[in-house]
Amino acid sequence: MLNYSLDEMNKAIGKKLKLADYEKIALKFGLDLDEGENVLNFELTSDRTDIVSKYSLAHVFASQLGIKMKRNLLVGIEKPGVSVENTERKFVNVLHVILDDKVGDDLNEILAIQDRLDRNVGRNRKKSAIGFFDYGKISFPIKYCEIQKEQVNFIPLGDSSSKNYNQIMKEVKQATEYRDLIPKKPIVWIDGSNNIIAMPPIINADNYSITENTKELFIDITGTDKETVNAVTKILIYNFQFLGKVSIIEAKYKSNAISTNLSLEMHGFYLNEDSIESLLGKRIAKEQAVKILSAMDYSIKMLGKDIFVKPPFYRQDVMHQVDIIDDIMRSFGVDNINEKVPHSYTEGSFLFNHYLIQNIKEILVGFGYQEIDINALTNEKYQFTNTFIEGEDYVSLLQLKSGDVTMVSKYVFPELLRLISNNLHKKFPQKIFSLSEIVQGGSSDVIFENRLKLSFVSCEKDANVTDTLSIIKKVLSDALSVKAISTNYVDKEYAKTFINGRAYNILADEKKIGFAGELHPRVMNSFGIELPVSLAEVYIEVL
Numbered sequence: 259m260l261n262y263s264l265d266e267m268n269k270a271i272g273k274k275l276k277l278a279d280y281e282k283i284a285l286k287f288g289l290d291l292d293e294g295e296n297v298l299n300f301e302l303t304s305d306r307t308d309i310v311s312k313y314s315l316a317h318v319f320a321s322q323l324g325i326k327m328k329r330n331l332l333v334g335i336e337k338p339g340v341s342v343e344n345t346e347r348k349f350v351n352v353l354h355v356i357l358d359d360k361v362g363d364d365l366n367e368i369l370a371i372q373d374r375l376d377r378n379v380g381r382n383r384k385k386s387a388i389g390f391f392d393y394g395k396i397s398f399p400i401k402y403c404e405i406q407k408e409q410v411n412f413i414p415l416g417d418s419s420s421k422n423y424n425q426i427m428k429e430v431k432q433a434t435e436y437r438d439l440i441p442k443k444p445i446v447w448i449d450g451s452n453n454i455i456a457m458p459p460i461i462n463a464d465n466y467s468i469t470e471n472t473k474e475l476f477i478d479i480t481g482t483d484k485e486t487v488n489a490v491t492k493i494l495i496y497n498f499q500f501l502g503k504v505s506i507i508e509a510k511y512k513s514n515a516i517s518t519n520l521s522l523e524m525h526g527f528y529l530n531e532d533s534i535e536s537l538l539g540k541r542i543a544k545e546q547a548v549k550i551l552s553a554m555d556y557s558i559k560m561l562g563k564d565i566f567v568k569p570p571f572y573r574q575d576v577m578h579q580v581d582i583i584d585d586i587m588r589s590f591g592v593d594n595i596n597e598k599v600p601h602s603y604t605e606g607s608f609l610f611n612h613y614l615i616q617n618i619k620e621i622l623v624g625f626g627y628q629e630i631d632i633n634a635l636t637n638e639k640y641q642f643t644n645t646f647i648e649g650e651d652y653v654s655l656l657q658l659k660s661g662d663v664t665m666v667s668k669y670v671f672p673e674l675l676r677l678i679s680n681n682l683h684k685k686f687p688q689k690i691f692s693l694s695e696i697v698q699g700g701s702s703d704v705i706f707e708n709r710l711k712l713s714f715v716s717c718e719k720d721a722n723v724t725d726t727l728s729i730i731k732k733v734l735s736d737a738l739s740v741k742a743i744s745t746n747y748v749d750k751e752y753a754k755t756f757i758n759g760r761a762y763n764i765l766a767d768e769k770k771i772g773f774a775g776e777l778h779p780r781v782m783n784s785f786g787i788e789l790p791v792s793l794a795e796v797y798i799e800v801l
Contacts, residue, residue: 260300262312267298270316270500273325283322286588305575308493310374311367313500321553322589330358332495332522333505339399339450340509346441347387347458348516349484350402351491352509354393355475357502362470364501371497375490383436386481386490387459389447391466393474397450402480402509404443412454413464432461447478476507488520489574495522496572522571524557527579529565537583540595550589551582577657615693617737618712618798625729627691627714632673634695637664640672644784646754651699653706666697670713671793675777678717679785686789687718693798712772713795721792723760726774730764730794738801742767748775755781764796772796 268274280298284291290301302309309315313327320327342350361368372388380386410423414430423444427433433440439459447455456462458480468475477494481487498504511517535541548558548565557568569576576582587595619629635655642649653666667673670692678688691714697706712733716726727745734740748761752773755761761775774794782791 260302260309260312260315262298262300262315264296264298266312267316267319270312270327271320271323271325272327273320273323275319275323279323280319283319286322286591287318288588289318307375307379307489307574308496308572310371310493311497311500314497317500317555321555324553327500329499330503332499333503335508336505337508340507341399341401341512342509342516343401343403343512344516345402345404345445346443347445347480347482349386349481349487349518350509350516351479351487351518351520352507353475353477353479353491353494353498354505354507355477355498355502356505357473357475360470361468361472365468365470368468368475371494375493379490379493380481380486383439383459384481385483385486386479388490388494389456389458389462389478389480390468391455391462391476391478392468392472393476394472395466396455396476397453400447400449400455402445402447402478404441405446405448407444410444410446410454410457412457415462415464415467417464426457426461430461436460445480484518488518491518491520492522492572492574496570524568524571524573524576526566526568527582528561529567529579529582530563533579534583534586537580538587538595539598540590542586542590546590547586550586554585554589556582556585614737615798618693618733619691621733621737622691622714622729625689625732627689627716630674630677630690630692632667632670632677632692632694634667634697635663635665636667636673636676637662640676641665641668644675645669645672645781646778646784647752653697667694668696668698669795670694670696670711671715671795674713674715674793675781675785675787675791678715678791679787682786682788687716687721689716689718690714709797709799711795712798713793715791715793717787717789717791719789721776721790723762723774723776723792726792726794727762727764730772730774730796734766734796734801738798740766740801744768745774748773754778764794766801769800771800 264277267280277293281291284300288303292299292301300315309318317327336354340352368390372390376383376387407423410426411420413420414426421429436459444457446457449455453465454463455466456478458478479487479491479494495504506520529547531541531544534547544565551567552558555570559566567582569582623629638649641652652668655664655666674690674692677690681688691712693710693712695708696711698709699706714729731743734743744765745762746765748756748763752761752775755778756775757778762773763770764772764774772795775792777791777793782788
């Protein structure tokens with residue numbers, strides 16, 4: 259949520275707008291606007307992570323009104339003397355900002371930018387964390403490195419006296435708040451006078467803090483995930499270009515394994531009038547599309563009938579032509595696209611499978627299970643590492659924006675276990691199920707295909723595979739009329755997942771249609787679950 263007065267926003271844009279102007283454009287771009295007394299409250303969409311200040315927010319409105327906001331170009335590369343050694347938080351980018359004026363009234367806004375990015379993009383400093391420092395107070399060269407705990411001694415931000423490592427861990431609020439992120443060895447920035455500037459990602463030194471009189475900023479972005487560190491860096495460059503001249507500081511890395519390889523170059527896409535019309539149902543002239551995209555900071559090159567389009571370096575949400583056409587549609591206005599009457603009329607009805615699925619759900623609800631909708635996208639840790647299953651024959655994702663999402667689910671039950679592990683504070687027993695489509699190896703003519711799977715998990719003190727198998731037989735016989743159900747001991751694929759002798763393959767007419775078992779303690783420990791777990795996964799698609 260971004261909250262600004264009407265006067266603040268008008269000053270940032272450079273034009274006196276009415277409330278109706280903000281309402282109209284906010285509606286176009288999916289910005290939920292709530293007005294108070296001379297206050298505008300903007301609820302942002304999760305895709306526009308680059309909008310973290312009144313300046314980037316104002317830029318969106320200015321682009322739709324033909325207003326050119328003052329914005330400095332990126333100066334280039336500086337080499338003041340910065341070295342980076344390998345640490346637990348090994349990915350580092352550094353920026354230098356020469357402000358057009360002193361920090362002044364923008365101090366709170368600058369600190370808010372840091373907080374928003376640390377929380378929303380950096381995942382509460384786990385993936386990335388930002389530090390703001392007064393550039394003029396730093397004695398170069400500086401280095402980013404690990405030191406011994408006994409060597410830590412500096413005045414923490416907001417404090418008045420010097421503290422050692424143990425005192426910081428006990429007495430400083432940020433150390434308590436981010437205790438889970440504290441590295442085994444302290445990571446610090448040390449300046450040319452051998453003074454500690456900061457201890458990322460916990461706390462900065464007070465001697466280097468920014469004030470209303472600061473004229474130049476030194477900004478460090480450190481973290482454990484390279485893509486996140488680079489994404490945050492680009493967003494900072496964009497937002498601070500409205501406040502001053504931004505340079506990227508070249509860091510000398512002690513190891514080839516720790517460079518972020520930061521690049522502001524973006525992947526380009528080809529568009530033409532036909533591709534836009536095929537998606538929007540409205541023919542928009544090439545010249546009009548170019549005008550719209552140019553106003554929104556896209557780089558445009560005309561190539562005959564085609565337009566070669568490059569997104570702005572800070573737009574991490576643009577991953578496909580569709581995203582660009584979506585921007586065109588928002589700027590053009592949905593209300594300006596005429597409705598089309600369909601050429602044919604048909605009466606809708608449920609597919610036959612719908613009734614089978616409803617029957618399955620009703621039976622499981624009758625056994626006391628609660629239905630859960632799982633996310634189709636997940637990562638290898640939950641699907642394979644925590645379950646001790648070999649990670650083979652699955653769909654991985656390209657152009658990753660987050661380490662939390664790297665693949666499409668191959669199994670349903672790990673996502674149910676993940677849900678339970680996130681709700682250990684809730685009452686037990688916990689009995690949940692999901693009927694979900696996953697993606698796995700297909701037949702000879704397709705590499706992968708969607709498959710419908712049923713998984714249900716019981717987490718309680720008396721959970722056992724015998725009860726699970728009886729529920730499977732009830733579901734298969736009553737909902738799908740499958741009678742010839744048998745079992746044999748689970749194969750080696752799931753041998754480490756379940757307790758030996760308490761896991762079974764499920765067979766229908768001698769064909770494997772799933773598996774069931776009591777979870778091995780090693781898997782329960784991986785998910786942080788303490789009560790026994792019995793589960794099953796059935797390939798409904800096969801039946």
